Amino acid sequence: APETEAPTEVPAATPEHTRTGMSKASLKQAYIDNLFYIQGRFREVATPHDLYMAAAFTVRDRMLDRWVKSAQVYKTSHARTVCYLSAEYLLGPHLANNLVNLGISEVARRAGEELDLDFEAILEEEEEPGLGNGGLGRLAACYMDSLATVQIPAIGYGIRYEFGIFDQDIQNGWQVERSDTWLRNGNPWEIPRPKISFPVRYGGHTEHSRDQAGRSRVRWVADMVVSGVAFDTPVLGYGVGNVNLLRLWKAEAPESFDFQVFNVGDYYGAVHAKIEAETISKVLYPNDEPEAGKELRLKQQYFFVSCSIQDMIRLHLNTVGPLETFHEKFVAQLNDTHPAIAVAELMRLLMDDHAMPWDAAWDITRNTFCYTNHTLLPEALETWSVALFERLLPRHLEIIYEINRRFLDTVRVRYLGDEARVARMSLIDETGGRRIRMAHLAVVGSRAVNGVAALHSELIKTTILKDFYEMSPERFHNVTNGVTPRRFIVVSNPRLAELITEFCGHDRWIRDLDCLRDLEEHAEDPALQARWREVKTAAKQDLALWLSQHGGVVLDPQTMMFDIQAKRMHEYKRQHLNVLHIIRVYQRLKQNPNLGMVPRAFIFGGKAAPGYYMAKLMIKLINSVAEVINNDPQVNGFIRVAFMADFNVKNGQRLYPAADLSEQISLAGKEASGTGNMKFSMNGALTVGTLDGANIEIRDEVGAENFFLFGMTAEEVRRKQAEGYRPWDYYHGDDELRSDIDLVTSGLFSHGDTNLFRPLADHLINQDPFMVLADYRAYLNCQDRISEVYDRPAEWDRMSILNVARMGKFSSDRSIRDYAERIWGIEPKPIGI
Ligand code: GL9
Structure with a gap:
């Protein structure tokens, strides 16, 4: 130990x-x-x-x-090595x-x-280094921890953003973004490697010719070059000697860049070129879906991918040797489509720089990459205009065309005469302006494709990647996400860790989370329950103290249930459904001040993409409702509302241990997996949730009787959508619902302004793309049941203990072992201490 x-x-x-x-x-x-x-x-x-x-x-x-x-x-x-390619790593302290x-x-x-x-x-x-937006970036960080802990040789490749995800202030109830200057005082965890640096080129044109042997050769004459410099952070596994490498690239002007030659006498031009180079790794795009057509974003993606693939080739040539065995040395996991250009880049390097013929290069490429999809939302599927590609990466566009030509020929041979299918599967979307479909490039260039929870992996096969699944079903997999118990229990909740250790063996459970099962037989033991409750209350006290010192809301950890929803603000996650419940409880209390109810603290946290108007309005709504409720003495002994500003890893670590109830209420079929759901449950929160993402598997593990389920299934959602969903009917068919929505626009929460929240209410009544109104009644009923159970502490504590006891599956160690065995074909390489 x-x-x-x-x-x-x-x-x-x-x-x-x-x-x-x-x-x-x-x-x-x-x-x-x-x-x-x-x-x-x-x-x-x-x-x-x-x-x-x-x-x-x-x-x-x-x-x-x-x-x-x-x-x-x-x-x-010569250990086989995983290269995890990710545009984001949300590392935390x-x-x-x-x-x-x-x-x-x-x-x-x-x-x-x-x-x-x-x-x-x-x-x-x-x-904290906040080099990610949310779940996708944090998953990469959990996977780095688990790769080292389960002793798999790995390199994480990404971008060393000078400014990570913005810091969130709340001013007058609105989100205000502040730039994140995390490097201001230096970063003691990274080691700069100025000698490990690669040129990355952009723009220009290509020249085609033949060599002496008559083989066609291509020269890419670029018009801009930047230099990617490695910054290494060691990632240590838990209780092992294995330390893996997180290698993040910083963009600089190339040392060899000759100001005199390129900019004769143009000093300002030369300095401008330097700034332009450094801009590439300057800032993380703060969106949870791709920014349409932003040239700098494509430059970032190609920048880190090119550096990473060049580095892998260098490592291979230095150790193993011939590039024919590249895919035996390395497997590269594409974390969503952000690094999908890697498929074309490896082809380019093998063919143009290492004179490999197409077929050999394609064989290696196809056997190197695996692709993880993280979302089904159509608006989040990344595409780039052909025109932008041609301007920025002309050689890659040629390669993509050739991949597509050969691929579509195989489609035609397989499905004679089905040109509609060919058009659907093409790497180029020809409807409207021509665009490159990065998900198709990732699928065609990969050996394996996976979703991030069982439901999501199934839905991929029937929706966005249906045609690809039909053509090669054997390449489709599921790997359910996981989170690291080191950070999300041991570091964030030391009291719980200590208590678990008494029952599950000193440190044993920390490396094998299935050992939490040993708690099960004690779930009904009043002595354990009492201590369990003490641990939870102490965590709630910590959070209450912190919140009172940061923002001023006072919550009572002794009497109040802590009901928490913390995640990015998004309509599909339905923070507004939560708000409608709060408004319902508020109205009930106003109508009957003597209503005997379980006191609740409703706590929110989450950032909105700076350009996402509706998400920002939801933040304003939460804070406005909070202001009214927290200042109303008739109700504020029973309910309070808190919005924790600047939800990030550090603040998340304050929330997870303190939750009694975890809100996982996305519309079924929209949340690919979710990972906050796992973090809360691991810390003894019970979940109120839909049958979405990993909620389904969490419920399967903890038992239906220990999970508060409500709402439509993904299949019911699909059917209702197909029939024609009319939120208007719900609004008019349910007096309480109408009264709650009407209160939002009444001016009560907006100092008399009846227009402020009108867009939100109108959108719900008329469009409601995420079916808040359809699930409203079921949600309220479920919340009433939850209050009843919370009133019976022994029952609640038992359920809470069982939730923790049965969370073994959701350790990211299990996810990584799944990848290693089923997708990567890689063995641990244990290093002793
Ligand atoms: C996400 C999904 O939306 C989540 O459901 C999933 O748990 C994570 C990790 O697989 O990936 N995909 C995605 O684009 N984001 C996710 O959280 N968004 C952000 O990271 C902001």
Whole structure:
């Protein structure tokens, strides 16, 4: 067990001990050393940031020998390696997580105490790398943790955005975006590798010719070149020696860029070129669906993909050798279509730079890539205009055309005369302006395709990728998402972790989450239930205190049920359905102030894409409803509403442990998986949810009797949509529903302004694309049942314990093992400590 393996006392720290020792004495000595030699400070003058940096370097030092050893073993054994290609990594703070994975949280805490340091304040000081938008980016981060923990050699490739996801302020109830300057004070976790750098070219034209052997050769004469520089972050597995690499690329002007030649006398032009290069990795696009046609976004995608594939080829040539075996050394997982251009880029590099014939190159390419789809929303399926492609990546467009020509020939041979099918499957959408369908490129260029939850993987086969499934069903898989229990239980909920450890074996459950099953037999034990409740209440107290200090809402953790919905703001996630329930309870209380009800705190968190008007209006609505309810003494002893500003990984870690009830209320068939659903449930929240995404599997695991289900199924949604859905009928057919919606536009929540929320209400009554009104009644009924059960603590606690006990499946370790066995064909390469 890593917590106990390191000796806790060594008499006097020798220099070796100081640099890497795990004992308390070594940690103390190292900390003081780092504070002095790296920050140039001693205790008396150190700022909180200095104190954090010294801690970070002290921890990082302890990861480096494992990192070097992993790299050596991986290299000399020619280990098969996963390359995870993702435009986003929503990492969250490193320090606490690395302490846990090193197994030195406790000894470090004691060392800190002896140095008279405020350990919590040091952890708080870390600025989190928010290099992702939401679930998709956080999934990549969980997978990096699990890849290392299950000891699979892996490299995560991505972009080192200078500005990650914006910080959210709430002003007058509205979201206000602030730029995220996470690198401002330096990043102690990354190591710059200026020598690992690749040119990435854009624009220009191609020249076709034949070599002496008569083979056709292509030269791409680009008109812009930038340089991608590697920044490496070590990712340590839990309780193992394996350290994998997260390699993020920063865009710079190439060193060799000759201002004199390209810009004779044009100093400003030269500086402008430098700025243009650096712009590429400047900022993360803050949308949860693709930004239509933004040239910079395509530049970003090609930038990190090109650097990554060039790096993989370099590594292969340095170790194994001939490129014919590239796909045996590497498997590359495409995290959604954002890196799908990799298919054309690998083809280009193999053919144009390494003189490989088409068929050989295609064989390698097809056997290298696998593609994960993360959404069914049609508006989220990425396409790029052919014109933009031609301007930015002329050679890739040629290659895509040739892939398409050959592919469509196979379709024609298979389905004689079915030109409609050919048009549907083409990599080029010819309806309207011609556009490249990135999902089709990813599917055609991959060996395996997977969805992220059972329902989603089935729906892919019958909707967006139906034709592809019919043609090669054997390539379609499901890998249900998971989350890492290290960050989402051990780091975020130490009290629960300690309690679980008593029943599930010291640290055993942290690497094998199925061990949580050992809790099951104690679910009805009043003694455990009492302690379980204490742990939950303590977490609620922490959150209540934090919220009261940040925004001022006062919640009562003793009496109130904490009902939480935290996720990106989106109509399909239906935060407004939640609001309608709050308004219903409010109206009931106003009509009957003596209504005996279970007090509830309704807590929200989530960012809206800056250009998504309706999502921003939902934030304003939540805050407006909160203002009225929280200031109404007739009700505010029973209900309160809080919007936690700036929901990110760090703030999520405050929410998950404190939830009694987890809101997972998307319209069935829209949420591909969801991962917050898993994080809440792992922390003992019960779920109110639809049969959507991974909710279905969570319910299967925890038992239908321990899950609050409501709403239409995906199939019922489909049928109703086909019949013609008329929200108007619901509005007029249900007095309470009408009264709740009417209250939204009454001006009560908007200081008399009856227009402010009109767009939201009108949209619900007239369009309601996500069928809020159709599910309203079922949701209310379900919420009433929930209140009843919450009133019976023994029953609730039992259900809560069973939820945790049965969450083993949702560890990202299980997801990664699934990928390794069923998709990647890769074995663990254990590195001891
Ligand atoms: C998402 C899906 O919407 C989620 O249901 C899923 O859990 C995650 C991870 O597979 O991927 N796809 C997607 O584009 N986002 C997801 O969360 N959006 C963001 O990350 C903002």
